[in-house]
Amino acid sequence: DAKTTQPNSMESNEEEPVHLPCNHSTISGTDYIHWYRQLPSQGPEYVIHGLTSNVNNRMASLAIAEDRKSSTLILHRATLRDAAVYYCILPYFGNEKLTFGTGTRLTIIP
Amino acid sequence: KAGVTQTPRYLIKTRGQQVTLSCSPISGHRSVSWYQQTPGQGLQFLFEYFSETQRNKGNFPGRFSGRQFSNSRSEMNVSTLELGDSALYLCASSHLFDRNRYEQYFGPGTRLTVT
Numbered sequence: 013d014a015k016t017t018q019p020n021s022m023e024s025n026e027e028e029p030v031h032l033p034c035n036h037s038t039i040s041g042t043d044y045i046h047w048y049r050q051l052p053s054q055g056p057e058y059v060i061h062g063l064t065s066n067v068n069n070r071m072a073s074l075a076i077a078e079d080r081k082s083s084t085l086i087l088h089r090a091t092l093r094d095a096a097v098y099y100c101i102l103p104y105f106g107n108e109k110l111t112f113g114t115g116t117r118l119t120i121i122p
Numbered sequence: 123k124a125g126v127t128q129t130p131r132y133l134i135k136t137r138g139q140q141v142t143l144s145c146s147p148i149s150g151h152r153s154v155s156w157y158q159q160t161p162g163q164g165l166q167f168l169f170e171y172f173s174e175t176q177r178n179k180g181n182f183p184g185r186f187s188g189r190q191f192s193n194s195r196s197e198m199n200v201s202t203l204e205l206g207d208s209a210l211y212l213c214a215s216s217h218l219f220d221r222n223r224y225e226q227y228f229g230p231g232t233r234l235t236v237t
Contacts (some may be wrong), residue, residue, distance in 0.1 A: 055228035112165035
């Protein structure tokens with residue numbers, strides 16, 4: 013099954029942009045790239061997902077490499093409320109289980 | 123639109139007992155998935171239901187079971203509880219049975235403590 017690799021932790025200053033990387037070198041042509049985040053004491057929260065082209069929503073932007081072997085979640089202006097564990101995952105349709113890795117723990121410095 | 127709700131939010135049980143957790147998905151969502159989250163193992167997939175049928179199952183023993191009702195509400199049951207079953211149990215719902223194309227919405231979880 014395709015897996016993702018993320019840095020264990022990152023720090024960023026408040027009100028600055030944050031770029032969270034994810035490698036998925038074994039991604040297949042039909043795999044969507046999903047990002048979720050989990051704030052302390054809460055369930056995971058959907059952030060964004062995409063297939064090939066870059067995606068934007070009110071929470072973040074997703075930049076997908078041309079070869080789709082990596083992607084970057086972009087928080088344009090980090091706030092203290094963005095401090096969370098961010099998961100990059102490749103869900104499957106069918107009989108495969110959905111796996112979350114260890115994610116990236118993002119710390120926002122005031 | 124109300125989010126995913128899970129009951130109870132907290133539960134304390136004794137080894138050997140059984141427990142039933144409940145999940146109400148977002149209105150209109152027909153797919154419900156269950157996950158176990160522990161500090162050591164992270165977030166692990168338990169099973170997924172769509173239209174009252176189990177579609178996928180993770181690598182958990184048979185003590186873990188679930189079901190989905192016609193109104194899409196789902197329950198999971200753990201029998202003969204072990205200390206290692208202490209975890210946060212999360213439920214997620216999705217509009218359609220296609221986790222690749224469609225996002226999931228998670229509930230707040232049920233914190234189960236086994237003593």
